[in-house]
Amino acid sequence: MHEKMLSHFGPLHWWPGDTPFEVIVGAILTQNTAWTNVEKAIANIKQAGALGPERLRKMPRARLARLIRPSGYYNIKAKRLKSFLDFLHREYGGSVKRMFREGAEVLREKLLAVNGIGPETADSILLYAGGVPTFVVDAYTKRILSRHALLDGNEKYEEVKQLFETNLPRDAQLYNEFHAQIVNVGKNYCRRKPHCDNCPLRGTLDRKAERKIGVARPRRPRGRGAAK
DNA sequence: GACCAGGCACATC
DNA sequence: GATGTGCATGGT
Numbered sequence: 458m459h460e461k462m463l464s465h466f467g468p469l470h471w472w473p474g475d476t477p478f479e480v481i482v483g484a485i486l487t488q489n490t491a492w493t494n495v496e497k498a499i500a501n502i503k504q505a506g507a508l509g510p511e512r513l514r515k516m517p518r519a520r521l522a523r524l525i526r527p528s529g530y531y532n533i534k535a536k537r538l539k540s541f542l543d544f545l546h547r548e549y550g551g552s553v554k555r556m557f558r559e560g561a562e563v564l565r566e567k568l569l570a571v572n573g574i575g576p577e578t579a580d581s582i583l584l585y586a587g588g589v590p591t592f593v594v595d596a597y598t599k600r601i602l603s604r605h606a607l608l609d610g611n612e613k614y615e616e617v618k619q620l621f622e623t624n625l626p627r628d629a630q631l632y633n634e635f636h637a638q639i640v641n642v643g644k645n646y647c648r649r650k651p652h653c654d655n656c657p658l659r660g661t662l663d664r665k666a667e668r669k670i671g672v673a674r675p676r677r678p679r680g681r682g683a684a685k
Numbered sequence: 686g687a688c689c690a691g692g693c694a695c696a697t698c
Numbered sequence: 699g700a701t702g703t704g705c706a707t708g709g710t
Binding site: 489490491494497498526527528529530531532533534 | 705708709
């Protein structure tokens with residue numbers, strides 16, 4: 458799947474963010490939210506000249522909430538950003554670079570303990586801001602794999618993550634690009650039709666697997682009465 | 686006007 | 699451990 462998507466779309470160069478800190482802010486703001494809305498929010502923070510760990514940490518929460526309004530859930534997200542910024546200040550003196558000097562396993566656990574950072578956000582921060590080879594699982598990952606009968610849909614986050622990490626080389630660049638490609642095509646897998654026959658990755662699986670999940674290529678009508 | 690978007694925490698059973 | 703709910707804007 459990865460090779461097929463990569464050759465079709467080319468490298469996507471994720472994450473869209475100028476600095477590791479901006480990537481982290483984006484990872485929190487994009488929770489259950491369209492990226493275009495996050496861009497507006499980050500632009501507002503930049504315009505206020507506040508896109509830095511200490512400046513954001515010192516900003517009153519109500520003002521931060523106003524700036525990030527376009528990204529939705531702005532009250533809860535202002536609180537979550539503050540939680541992370543306090544953590545970064547407390548544990549690493551406000552230095553992202555110092556934070557990533559921490560061992561990957563330990564850092565992941567610490568991030569998960571921060572209010573507002575769950576598994577996907579933690580892994581996005583580790584992979585896209587820190588270059589740590591940890592696979593990011595999101596709603597699209599589960600939807601696409603389910604649609605291609607590689608999951609039944611009831612697997613938990615860690616199980617899906619392990620599926621990727623135990624079957625691929627432990628390579629941050631590969632994980633980065635693969636997940637980016639997944640998100641890129643994910644929106645084309647309709648949520649409601651369980652057997653959508655327009656799946657972009659049709660042909661990635663063998664014919665038998667495709668038939669099983671109902672995405673087999675339509676066969677050309679043959680014989681008497683066939684369309685011209 | 687309904688549906689959707691790169692989740693997460695918290696309450697309840 | 700499973701399920702339900704609140705959080706909110708902006709694009710299609």
